[in-house]
Amino acid sequence: MTDIESFYEIVLFAFVAVAAAAPQNQPLVKILSQSFDQDDQGSYQYAYELDNRQRADEAGQSIPGPEPETGSIDVQGSYTFLADDGNTYSVSYRANEGGYQPEADFLPVAPSQIPEYAQLRQEHPELFWAETQ
DSSP, X not given: OOHHHHHHHHHHHHHHHHHHTSOOOOOOXXXXXXXXXXXXXXXXXXXXXXXXXXXXXXXXXXXXXXXXXXXXXXXXXXXXXXXXXXOEEEEEEEEETTXXXXXXXXXXXXXXXXXXXXXXXXXXXXXXXXXXX
């Protein structure tokens, strides 16, 4: 293959990539409602609803730390979306120092603690020091 043929091949692939990246003809989504509010301490709340059955709301409460510029935020919220299967799904969640904690009927449930693990925790609490900090 000559240099000119390689050049034409690269140009052809570039045109294919540009064509594949072209905007798809998706219907425009209209915002039915939206709100946002934030106070001087960093707490906030927002909500929005779209005409495609998507909606979300969230509130974050600022929790000051012992030093300036420290602390955390306790967040609670929910969102609803229309899935590819045509069903509408909703998720409620909380996010804080304990991590992101979603709740929804369609999410898998973690198995209960196995008895051997519970017994190990009782007999050797020193192995689980990170949980008591």
